Amino acid sequence: MKEIINLPVSNIEEEEYHINMGPQHPSTHGVLRLLVSLQGEIVKSLKPHCGYIHRGIEKMCEKDTYPQVIHLTDRIDYLSAHINNHAVCLLVEKALEVEVPERVKYIRTIMDELARIQSHQLWWSSFGMDLGGLTCFFYGLRDREMILDIWEETTGSRFLQSYNCPGGVMQDIHPNFQKKVHAFLKTFKKKIKDYDRILSGNVIFENRSQGVGVLSKEDAISYGVTGPSGRGSGWSCDVRKTEPYSMYGQVQFNEVLRYECDTYSRYMVRMQEMHESMNIIEQLIDNIPEGDHSAKMKAVIKLPAGEYFQRVESARGELGLYVVSDGNKTPYRMKFRTPSFSNLSVLDHISRGMKIADLVAIGASLDLVIPDIDR
Amino acid sequence: MDNETLKARILEIAPDAQQEENKQFLTLLLPAARLHDLAIKLKNSPDLAFDFLFCLSGVDYIKQLAVVYHLRSTQHKHALVIKVKTDDRVNPNFDTVCDVWRTAEFHERETYDMFGIRFNNHPDLRRIFLEEDWKGYPLRKDYIDEVNIVEF
Numbered sequence: 001m002k003e004i005i006n007l008p009v010s011n012i013e014e015e016e017y018h019i020n021m022g023p024q025h026p027s028t029h030g031v032l033r034l035l036v037s038l039q040g041e042i043v044k045s046l047k048p049h050c051g052y053i054h055r056g057i058e059k060m061c062e063k064d065t066y067p068q069v070i071h072l073t074d075r076i077d078y079l080s081a082h083i084n085n086h087a088v089c090l091l092v093e094k095a096l097e098v099e100v101p102e103r104v105k106y107i108r109t110i111m112d113e114l115a116r117i118q119s120h121q122l123w124w125s126s127f128g129m130d131l132g133g134l135t136c137f138f139y140g141l142r143d144r145e146m147i148l149d150i151w152e153e154t155t156g157s158r159f160l161q162s163y164n165c166p167g168g169v170m171q172d173i174h175p176n177f178q179k180k181v182h183a184f185l186k187t188f189k190k191k192i193k194d195y196d197r198i199l200s201g202n203v204i205f206e207n208r209s210q211g212v213g214v215l216s217k218e219d220a221i222s223y224g225v226t227g228p229s230g231r232g233s234g235w236s237c238d239v240r241k242t243e244p245y246s247m248y249g250q251v252q253f254n255e256v257l258r259y260e261c262d263t264y265s266r267y268m269v270r271m272q273e274m275h276e277s278m279n280i281i282e283q284l285i286d287n288i289p290e291g292d293h294s295a296k297m298k299a300v301i302k303l304p305a306g307e308y309f310q311r312v313e314s315a316r317g318e319l320g321l322y323v324v325s326d327g328n329k330t331p332y333r334m335k336f337r338t339p340s341f342s343n344l345s346v347l348d349h350i351s352r353g354m355k356i357a358d359l360v361a362i363g364a365s366l367d368l369v370i371p372d373i374d375r
Numbered sequence: 376m377d378n379e380t381l382k383a384r385i386l387e388i389a390p391d392a393q394q395e396e397n398k399q400f401l402t403l404l405l406p407a408a409r410l411h412d413l414a415i416k417l418k419n420s421p422d423l424a425f426d427f428l429f430c431l432s433g434v435d436y437i438k439q440l441a442v443v444y445h446l447r448s449t450q451h452k453h454a455l456v457i458k459v460k461t462d463d464r465v466n467p468n469f470d471t472v473c474d475v476w477r478t479a480e481f482h483e484r485e486t487y488d489m490f491g492i493r494f495n496n497h498p499d500l501r502r503i504f505l506e507e508d509w510k511g512y513p514l515r516k517d518y519i520d521e522v523n524i525v526e527f
Binding site (some may be wrong): 050051054058059141162167207219221222223224235236237242292306307308310311320322324335337341342349370374375 | 476513
């Protein structure tokens with residue numbers, strides 16, 4: 001007994017040791033493994049190990065035609081499925097110089113913004129849960145259900161819709177669409193105040209997020225941290241503003257920027273973005289013009305030989321699509337520049353010197369979706 | 376800066392760059408040896424200021440292996456594509472640019488993983504998605520995997 005008491009405890013504290021966070025860990029939101037070097041509970045460095053759900057989507061794309069590729073893009077970032085589909089369609093339409101009907105642009109923009117709201121809702125839910133507030137998870141999922149119901153009615157699917165197709169959308173919107181979107185907006189405008197009441201002004205939450213994981217604007221640009229995470233560092237990187245596509249050039253909305261550069265800042269950007277998204281939908285929902293839901297396209301789509309690039313703003317940041325075509329019906333090379341992949345690369349840099357509990361908060365604030373990293 | 380001025384300005388720094396046809400971006404093919412040198416100048420010259428590397432991809436052109444760098448300046452809003460190619464399929468290598476743009480560290484690891492292109496002076500060049508003992512480089516056009524890839 002005496003020997004145990006005399007163990008040199010202080011030496012253990014000073015030693016550096018490694019723990020594996022994941023691949024099965026609730027706060028990594030999927031199968032990601034972080035090899036964390038710790039001293040006490042201070043993070044010295046960490047190495048992300050990816051690839052647990054690498055499916056080789058880029059290789060599969062080389063065998064698939066462009067309309068088939070759309071179904072694979074759903075599976076990259078499943079929370080921004082609409083937006084990923086949109087990117088492929090825009091690229092194909094740009095390459096073939098097809099002008100889509102106005103109605104399609106309206107529908108696509110509304111769907112994109114609904115996708116952004118439901119993605120941010122799920123992010124908010126899991127953010128709260130990661131920090132120990134289980135109520136958030138129920139609130140967020142409850143409200144997200146309304147958007148999934150709207151999608152189910154119009155697209156036939158709740159999660160992986162594959163609703164966009166080159167030239168337009170698969171089928172016209174359901175007659176109830178506008179009514180249901182209005183109902184959602186009315187409900188969610190009330191509910192989002194609860195969100196702020198639960199987390200945004202909560203002292204415990206503020207203490208755990210303010211000053212944690214500071215990412216300067218220069219580092220955000222150098223690491224390519226785009227989307228709400230980049231805008232939380234004061235970097236104006238919203239593709240909807242810098243390179244407007246579909247209806248984004250014609251609607252009024254603010255690019256949300258915050259300058260505190262910490263976890264709280266990234267949190268607040270997303271909270272305000274939900275308001276902006278609702279604002280965009282409100283401007284469009286009553287003005288959807290009559291017309292076809294799709295432009296006439298050839299049965300077999302072949303892109304002229306050359307290189308194409310398309311950027312869109314997904315819920316997590318800038319999604320880049322780089323296609324090399326040799327004139328065939330399948331892409332010669334298709335590369336997805338996914339936002340989560342770049343956002344993950346900064347995790348080591350901003351969590352050094354923080355506590356391991358802070359690492360959970362930082363990871364949640366970057367809003368990583370693992371299939372988006374692994375592809 | 377528009378594409379013509381940009382081209383003239385870059386040709387000042389790298390006279391042996393060749394323009395490739397591309398409707399969207401100014402695309403320049405560069406000798407591999409000049410890559411790192413030009414990268415530093417592209418980022419640090421105040422009138423160019425290409426601070427955001429928004430895509431880094433490997434491409435297998437069968438005869439050659441290429442790496443494509445998509446660059447943008449957040450300040451001046453102009454964009455540029457730099458390409459480097461090599462004939463060497465056994466031991467292809469380029470200089471790393473991850474000391475210039477930090478995001479390149481992960482993207483270069485991915486390119487190494489999928490194409491077997493090595494990046495000299497990279498701090499941590501390991502496979503990123505596949506296991507360490509994986510044989511071959513899947514995104515190369517001559518990659519054969521009879522078990523996992525079903526040909527139709």
